[in-house]
Amino acid sequence: MKLDSMYQEVILDHYKHPHGRGLRDGDAEVHHVNPTCGDEITLRVKYDGETIADVSYEGQGCSISQASASVLNELLVGKELPEAQKIQAAFLELMQSKGQLEPDEAMEEVLEDAVAFAGVSKYPARVKCALLSWMAWKDATAKALSEGKTA
């Protein structure tokens, strides 16, 4: 069934058991919404020099947006900023691929659990759900940088 290509086991697992959910101390906070469906996320980033010490978040949304935030937390916390930006760019490319991109080994190595979202890219209405937390993270990081919170 096609639905399974969107709702991969990995995604449903993250949805049911989210990583790092809840707001904790951070250097910058942003609030993003998806105006078409009302999904919302409040996200904070905490940097320790170049290292992402924490990404904490709270919000409401569908399984795709919630699982995506959980994967983001798992993937980015502990990474250096340049590497995290590389991961973010790879995820964005995958989500904008309209289902045409077959993740290769190199991509899987970068994206880990996040490759499970490849199927979501076939559903234009849901791409924004998957990207909500990633766009919020990018925005929060820019905010933290401009406020000089990171090295």
Added chain:
Amino acid sequence: MTDARQGLTGLLDTEAIRKDFPILDRTVRDGKKIVYLDSAATSQKPRQVLDALNTYYERHNANVHRGVYTIAEEATALYEGARDKVAAFINAPSRDEVIFTKNASESLNLVANMLGWADEPYRVDRDTEIVTTEMEHHSNIVPWQLLSQRTGAKLKWFGITDDGRLDLSNIDEIITEKTKIVSFTLVSNILGTVNPVEQIIRRAQQVGALVCIDASQAAPHMVLDVQALQADFVAFTGHKMVGPTGIGVLWGRQELLEDLPPFLGGGEMIETVSMHSSTYAPAPHKFEAGTPPIAQAVGLGAAVDYLSAIGMENIHRHEQAITEYAVKRLLDVPGLRIIGPATAEDRGATISFTLGDIHPHDVGQVLDEMGICVRVGHHCARPVCLRYGIPATTRASFYLYSTPAEVDALVDGLEHVRNFFG
């Protein structure tokens, strides 16, 4: 389930009606026939309307009110003929009270702008008040917020009760001597609630306020009689009543349309123009600047003919039966909570609900896999979602072509959703 279907009375001959709607035979997702439950967003179109659009373009296309050649006169006659049909459909005292717009949003914005630029006694300014409700579609909130911000007038609104009705307990405090305009929806696009027009209009008339009714979710589904309503303005859109997109209607009382200033200026709405000033054509043309949506108006005329031939009372009775059946069946789905009136009484054929804590997006996605088309989200009525503390709902809405079997398909689909995310 067939037991529950027994005793359903007032249903239309949907087998015959559905033959008029080619899209209802469409299959999606590996051969599944669509179950279209999103008519509150837009209705499907019968062949009669599609043919009218085609014939117009193939045989009569020309600009209106200009040429003296044959097809220009035909185009004008068809466009103005559509106005006659709409006027009769809503029992307007005069055809000149029917203004064509591009949709209901434009109609409502037009009223707000007429009042913003009007002279006394209609003028909305910092000493006056505007009243709307928490139940409105964004199209009946934002134009009034803009008017309020631009004029300094105070915006007030009626709240909603727990069971999805307007809370009119404080009506005398909300509508006061300062109120210039009260604008509210006849039928909620998210809750399905049919609002008590009389009570609101009586109070508005007491204080001399104008009344504008958003009939977008009413005109397609029930007899709409602007004289019986006693409002000053009534707005609705064509595409929800089996007509094409790009055509809306604003009905307004003739003396108001004479007194109130135009909003958009341009061709068609003038009498004479010099470089210093212009005089305006009489209503409705005063409010129809530029080349109008001609084919779309002709299509709306065909839509009105189609609905009238079936009979708005019959359509309403059909939808009442479907709604009653749907409410009953949905309430049996474990974890399902109807957002809005939980009975078929004083409600339209639009039912919003939540399903446990499964997000509506996920509900809609699984239903789509089965060919079932529902709307998910806040339905351009975010204040309603905020009121009930929910991010979004799933909404099923029915129309003259909807069948009890489609209600069953929805209920089966929801069972599948629960299993999938269970």
